[in-house]
Every structure is written in C-alpha cells, then in structure tokens.
Amino acid sequence: MNYLGRSNPDALSYLHEMAIESFQVRDSNNRTPEEVAESEKGNVAEIFFYKIKVNQYARQAAKANERKHIFQKKSEEAIKCKELEEQVKTIFDCSGDGIKVPRGVMLMKESQGDCGKSRCAARCPNAAACPECQDCEAQQTQCADGYDDASQGCSRCQAGYGRRREDPFQCKACGEIPWLSWVTYVVKPLGIYLVSLWTAHKKRDRTASLLKIWMAFGIVMASISPSIKSSDTFAKIHTSLVQSVEAGEGAASLAAQMTGASFDCLLDNPHASMTAWLGLSFAPPLVLWLLTMIYVVGRSMSAGSGMVSALTKDALKVTIVSTNCFLPDMVAALVRFVPCIHFQVFDQSKQYLQFNVETQCSQVVGMRLAAVFAAILLGTVLGPVYWVAVIMKSKQWEDREEVLGFLISHYRDKVRWWEATVLIRKCALAVAVTLFSASYAPMLYLSSILLIVGLGLACHSYVLPYDDSFLNRLEFGTLMASFIAVFCTFLLQLEMVSWAVDDTVTIPAGVILVLVGTVPSLGLMVLYFMEIRSFGLQRLTSLADQVKSAVARDDPD
Structure with a gap:
C-alpha cells in the first residue's frame, strides 16, 4: 500500500x-x-x-x-388543487398520480366554460351526472351515460336523451319510437280535460271529493320522489321505498302534465330552447279551451232563446275547468325563465339560466322580469281571483249548484271559495318544483315544499272547510301524512350535508316515510272504490224501486 x-x-x-x-x-x-x-x-x-x-x-x-x-x-399539484378547491368549495385528493376528482365535480378544459384559467373545476348541478374519477384529465369522458361531456358541469344531455320537465339536470332516454312520446303528449292532457269536463256537468259528490284528496296527496309524493331516490338511505330499504314512491308518482302523473314526456324528445333536440318548451306547455290547454268554446258557442246558437245567459255560464265553467287542469303547469312554464345557477364559487356574477345553461342571466334581465310579471298575473287573476269573483257573483243564480256544483259542493256556506286556495297550493308546488330543482338545490326544494304543505295543513285545520266532518278529518290526515313525508325526506337529504345525521336518524325516517307514503294511498283507494260501490248499489236499489212501481201501476191486483 x-x-x-x-x-x-x-x-x-x-x-x-x-x-x-x-x-x-x-x-x-x-x-x-x-x-x-x-x-x-x-x-x-x-x-x-x-x-x-x-x-x-x-x-x-x-x-x-x-x-x-x-x-x-407535488407543490404545483397542491397549488392547483387549492385553486380548484377554492372554485367549487370541495376537497380534491392530490396524493397520488393525477388529481382524484370527487363526485359531483367536473374538471373543465380550456374550451369549456369561461373561467379564464388553464385548469378549472365546475360544480355539476346534478351530482349523479359527474361520477368520481382518479385522473379525469387523462380520460376522454367524465360525465355519466346520457350527459354531454362538452357541456359545463355535465349540465346538458346527449343526443337521444331529453331533460325532464320538472328537473332540467336529469336526462332520460327518449325511446326508440318517437311518435309514442307525441301520443302521450296529446292523449294525457286530453284525458285529464275530458274527465274534468264530465265531472263538471254534475254536482260534486263524495266520490269526487275523495278523488281530489287522493290526487293532491299523490302530487306531493311525486314532488318529493326525486329527493328520495337520490338519498343514500334509499338503497338500504330500496324495495319498500320505491313502492311507496312509485304509488305517489303514479297518482300524480294522472293529474299533472309536468311528469310527461320530455319536450327535448318531442322535438328531437337535446338543446331545445325555452321558447319551444313554453309553446309546448301552452299548446294543449289553449287548443282544448278554444275547441270547447267553439262547441259551446255552436250549441248555444242552435238553442236560440236564452243564448247569452247560457253561453256566459258555459264559458265560465269551461274556463274554470281549464284553469283547474292546466294553470299550475302554465305558471311553471313561465317560471322556467326565472331561476339562475352558477357552476363556480370564485365568480358568482357569472350565473346562467337554469333551463338554458348557455345563456347568462345578466343578458336576459328584461325577459326574466316579463316572465315573473306574466306568471303572477296568470297565477292570480286568471286563477284564484277569477274563481272567487265567479263564486261570489253566483249567489244570485237560481241554477248555481247546477253550474258550479263541481266547484263549491261539500264546502260550508261561508267558505264556498275554498277550492281557490287548493288551486293556489297546486300552483305554489309547481312553482317550487321549477324554481328549486331537486338536483341543484335539494334543501331549498324540500324546504319550499315543506312550507307549502305546512301552510296548507295549518289553514285547513283552522278553517275546516267541508260540511262533512269525515272529509275534514280525511283531508287533515292526508295533509299531515304529506307534511311528515316531506320532513322525513328532508332528513334523508340532510345526511349528505351533516355528519351528525346518520343511520340512527335516517333509517327510522325511511321507515316512517314508507308508512306515510303507503298507508294513506291504500286507505284513500279503498275508500274511493267503496264509495263507488255504494253509489252503484244505491242506483240499483233506486232502479229496482222504479221497476216495482211501474209493475204495480200496470197490475193493481
């Protein structure tokens, strides 16, 4: 060495x-x-x-x-994640390779939206349209099936799908046979209108009152069904919940146009304009009212004497029946121009029309104000105010029960106008469903429905409008069941935003929801058919008595 x-x-x-x-x-x-x-x-x-x-x-x-x-x-990824989190107020996972995007959020490209940054995130109005993904930037698609990846926040539908009338952020398949949607679009309002006209030719009996209460309960259940289906508890007790929910939806679908075929599917355009939607909403009631008025005028002209008086009363009846069938949906069609949404938190000034997310609200302020004015005018003057005026003026009519019996029968003399409040409640529900979609603002949606049902319950309890105590108790019971059902649905949705609400709260709420959704529907159905059976037996007994009397006159011995 x-x-x-x-x-x-x-x-x-x-x-x-x-x-x-x-x-x-x-x-x-x-x-x-x-x-x-x-x-x-x-x-x-x-x-x-x-x-x-x-x-x-x-x-x-x-x-x-x-x-x-x-x-x-890692520092750059953390900074980018922080920017994304500030945009949508949601935590991103940047610990692995790429950014893990949580459910309900979309990573946008430079060509999407107008955030002005190389990378930005957007809240999806419908969380179900944006599933969780590990490396969204490397994936070609981020949206669920049926939703357009080129749209901001997966807020548009793909070709072959259409937006639901009651919730524009839920897309459903149009079906392989387009003309079936048009058949449904025509037949459903026609059937509702003809049945209403037929029942308006006679004084309302107990059967009609039961049917009205049953349909009102079904409309409330159908209104809360989207929130029930989107809850986590729905999957745990799916069978029971889906039966009660579908029972309510089935009853409501017979009485409301808003649950019909998608207008996008009718027009074969997933991006149909709101003007087209407005035209399709107003066409059935206007056409049916006009055809009926032509028939009424023609019949009155052929009658000769007393034509003016009979024509006036028939026109009043036809208009009242038309508004009772279609006014809530017509008001909701105008309200579609009003609500706005935003996809990001950092710039809420950029708000977009809920039913046309490519248009900024600031660009159509005049149109929105005109829609609000028209909705208020239509929902008050043509509806409740018109009804109350006709009912008050009809006190001097000798044939009042014959003309307006379908509207005032079974109500106490002091509150013969009570049916106008029922119309107000239906219009308010339609407006709430349109203003606060179940996908975008579920808590506001349920809060508004809870307020409407609660006010209806309080007013009914105070006034007790029916002259039949049984009908008073029955409607009180269905309104109370509706209130409890909405409150339980509120608890199910609260689980998603509050960690304090867990299975110890949501499971009992789900069980109660099954009970209040099923028992009243079955009870009302049984009472309705029992009343029909009783009415049929009474008619048979009356017919038998008439036959005996005729035989006795012909053969006195």
Missing part, C-alpha cells in the same frame, strides 16, 4: 467492485488507501479515487435533483 505509484488502475477498479471493504484497510501509519493516494501526488491511484468521489457527488446531486423535482411537482 506504500507503493501506490506502481499500482494498477484495473486492479483498483476490480477491488472496488468486488471487495470494496479492502479500501478500509489501514497501514502501519493508520492510513487508508485513499489517504495514501492523496499524500503521494501524481499517481494513478489519486486519479482513481478522485473519479470515485466525482461519481458519488454526481449520484447525490441526481438524487437531490430528483427529490427537488418530486417536491416541486
């Missing part, structure tokens, strides 16, 4: 690779081979050890640069 000047570089390399521990051996002066090489300048061993140090420093520098690069990359 003291003669490194005569050492062989190849031998040193071999020893360094195969027996590196030999370089820790010390000589009599307690020096390692590297220290000896440093003391003897100009030998190959010194160069050899210098190269080893250079290689070590290079490896250390490479590792340091790698760690710095990783740290810098």
Whole structure:
C-alpha cells in the first residue's frame, strides 16, 4: 500500500467492485488507501479515487435533483388543487398520480366554460351526472351515460336523451319510437280535460271529493320522489321505498302534465330552447279551451232563446275547468325563465339560466322580469281571483249548484271559495318544483315544499272547510301524512350535508316515510272504490224501486 505509484488502475477498479471493504484497510501509519493516494501526488491511484468521489457527488446531486423535482411537482399539484378547491368549495385528493376528482365535480378544459384559467373545476348541478374519477384529465369522458361531456358541469344531455320537465339536470332516454312520446303528449292532457269536463256537468259528490284528496296527496309524493331516490338511505330499504314512491308518482302523473314526456324528445333536440318548451306547455290547454268554446258557442246558437245567459255560464265553467287542469303547469312554464345557477364559487356574477345553461342571466334581465310579471298575473287573476269573483257573483243564480256544483259542493256556506286556495297550493308546488330543482338545490326544494304543505295543513285545520266532518278529518290526515313525508325526506337529504345525521336518524325516517307514503294511498283507494260501490248499489236499489212501481201501476191486483 506504500507503493501506490506502481499500482494498477484495473486492479483498483476490480477491488472496488468486488471487495470494496479492502479500501478500509489501514497501514502501519493508520492510513487508508485513499489517504495514501492523496499524500503521494501524481499517481494513478489519486486519479482513481478522485473519479470515485466525482461519481458519488454526481449520484447525490441526481438524487437531490430528483427529490427537488418530486417536491416541486407535488407543490404545483397542491397549488392547483387549492385553486380548484377554492372554485367549487370541495376537497380534491392530490396524493397520488393525477388529481382524484370527487363526485359531483367536473374538471373543465380550456374550451369549456369561461373561467379564464388553464385548469378549472365546475360544480355539476346534478351530482349523479359527474361520477368520481382518479385522473379525469387523462380520460376522454367524465360525465355519466346520457350527459354531454362538452357541456359545463355535465349540465346538458346527449343526443337521444331529453331533460325532464320538472328537473332540467336529469336526462332520460327518449325511446326508440318517437311518435309514442307525441301520443302521450296529446292523449294525457286530453284525458285529464275530458274527465274534468264530465265531472263538471254534475254536482260534486263524495266520490269526487275523495278523488281530489287522493290526487293532491299523490302530487306531493311525486314532488318529493326525486329527493328520495337520490338519498343514500334509499338503497338500504330500496324495495319498500320505491313502492311507496312509485304509488305517489303514479297518482300524480294522472293529474299533472309536468311528469310527461320530455319536450327535448318531442322535438328531437337535446338543446331545445325555452321558447319551444313554453309553446309546448301552452299548446294543449289553449287548443282544448278554444275547441270547447267553439262547441259551446255552436250549441248555444242552435238553442236560440236564452243564448247569452247560457253561453256566459258555459264559458265560465269551461274556463274554470281549464284553469283547474292546466294553470299550475302554465305558471311553471313561465317560471322556467326565472331561476339562475352558477357552476363556480370564485365568480358568482357569472350565473346562467337554469333551463338554458348557455345563456347568462345578466343578458336576459328584461325577459326574466316579463316572465315573473306574466306568471303572477296568470297565477292570480286568471286563477284564484277569477274563481272567487265567479263564486261570489253566483249567489244570485237560481241554477248555481247546477253550474258550479263541481266547484263549491261539500264546502260550508261561508267558505264556498275554498277550492281557490287548493288551486293556489297546486300552483305554489309547481312553482317550487321549477324554481328549486331537486338536483341543484335539494334543501331549498324540500324546504319550499315543506312550507307549502305546512301552510296548507295549518289553514285547513283552522278553517275546516267541508260540511262533512269525515272529509275534514280525511283531508287533515292526508295533509299531515304529506307534511311528515316531506320532513322525513328532508332528513334523508340532510345526511349528505351533516355528519351528525346518520343511520340512527335516517333509517327510522325511511321507515316512517314508507308508512306515510303507503298507508294513506291504500286507505284513500279503498275508500274511493267503496264509495263507488255504494253509489252503484244505491242506483240499483233506486232502479229496482222504479221497476216495482211501474209493475204495480200496470197490475193493481
């Protein structure tokens, strides 16, 4: 070791690779081979050890640069995640490769939206349209099936799908036979209108009152069904809940147009304009009213005497029946121009029309104000105010019960106008469903329905409008069941926003919801058919008595 000047570089390399521990051996002066090489300048061993140090420093520098690069990359991802979190107030997972986007959020490209940043996030109005994804930037699609990836927040539907009338952020398949949607669009309002006209030709009996109460309960159940289906508890007790929910939806679908075929499917355009929607909403009631008025005028002209008085009363009846059938949906069609939404938190000034998310609300302020004015005018003057005026003026009519019996029968004399409050309640529910969609604002949606049903329950309890105590108790029971059902649905939705609401609250609420959704529906159905049976037996008994009387007159012996 003291003669490194005569050492062989190849031998040193071999020893360094195969027996590196030999370089820790010390000589009599307690020096390692590297220290000896440093003391003897100009030998190959010194160069050899210098190269080893250079290689070590290079490896250390490479590792340091790698760690710095990783740290810098993580820092950049953390900064980007923070920016995204500030935009939508949601926590992103940036611990792995790429950004893990939570459910209900969409990572937008530069061509989407107008956030003005290289990377931005948007809240999806319908959380179900934006499933969770690990590396959304590397994926071609982020939206669920039926929703358009090119739209901001998956807020549009794909071709072959259409927006629901009551919730524009829920897309449903149009079906393979387009004309069936048109048949439903025509037949459903026609059936509702003809049945209403038929029942308006006679004084309302107990059967009609039961049917009205049953339908009102079904409309409330159908209004809360989207919120029930989107809750986590729905999956746990799915069978029972879905039966009660579908029972309410089935009853309501017979009485309301808002649950019909999608207008987008009718027009074969997933981005149909709100003007087209408005036209399709107003067409059935206007056409049916106009055809009926033509028939009424023609019949009155053929009658001759008393034409003006009969024509006036028939026109009043036809208008009242038309508003009772279609006014809530007509008001809701106008209200569609009003509500706005936003996709990001950092700039709430950029709000978009709920039923046309490509249009900013600031661009159509005049149109929205006109829609509000028209909805108020239509929902008050043509509806309740008109009804109350006709009922008050009809006090002097000799044929009052014959003309307006379907509207005032079974109500106490002091509150013969009570049916107008029922119309107000139906219009308020339609407006609430339109203003606060169940997907975008579920808590506001349920809060408004809870308020409407609660006010209806309080007013009914105070007034007790029916002259039949049984009907008063029956409607009180269904209104109370509706109130409890909405409150339980509110608790199910609260589970998603409050950690304090867990299974100990939601499971009992779900069980109660099943009971109040099923028992009243079955009870009302049984009472309705029992009343029909009783009415049929009474008619048979009356017919038998008439036959006996006729036989007795023909054969006195």
